[in-house]
Structure formats: structure tokens, C-alpha cells
Amino acid sequence: LIVMVSSGACDMRFACNHLETSSSMTLTSAGGFLALLDEREAELKLYALRSLDAVVDQFWPEIADSITKIEELCENDSFKYKQLSSLVESKVYYHLG
DSSP, rough: OOEEEEETTEEEEEEOOOOOOOOOOOOOOOHHHHHHHHSOOHHHHHHHHHHHHHHHHHHHHHHHHTTHHHHHHHHOOOOOTHHHHHHHHHHHHHOOO
16 A cells, blocks of 8 residues: 655655564654654554554553554544554553553
8 A cells, every 4th residue: 555645845655565674774763653643644644553553562652652642543433443543552551551
């Protein structure tokens, strides 16, 4: 799945297959994925949630700081990826104990 986002003169492409990191590249933060939760497009939020789900065991403290963003998606009846947002939310709360 390729997501195209056009914002003024800026076009961004996101490849939404699955999160992979090569041995030469290590993910050091979930901040980029968390920032995508503020976007309007549901597909960007989907990409963010899938990515967060893939890294939640490693970055749960950082994700916990933004748990309200994920909770809002869980409670939004018009958001079609509520189950995924609930999954990510529950994994964060699991780590919080």
C-alpha cells in the first residue's frame, strides 16, 4: 500500500507494507510514528498504528507519553481502525503494569 499525501508544494510517500529495519539502520525513537497520529488522513494514522504496534515492546515508555492520542482514536466511532488503536493502547498499558 502506498499512501500519497499532498500538502501545498510538498508531496510525501509512505510505503505501508510492514516495518523493517536493516542491520545498518536502527530505529531509535517512535516519535515520527506518534507525530503521524496528528494527521487528518486515516491511512497515515493506520501506518502510524501499524508501525507503533511493531515497536511497542521496545518504545512503550515513549508511546505512553502520547497515550491520549491513541485513546482518542479508540473512542472515535468514525475511525475505522479502532481495533488496531485499541491493540496498541492495550500493549502500552500492559507494559505500564
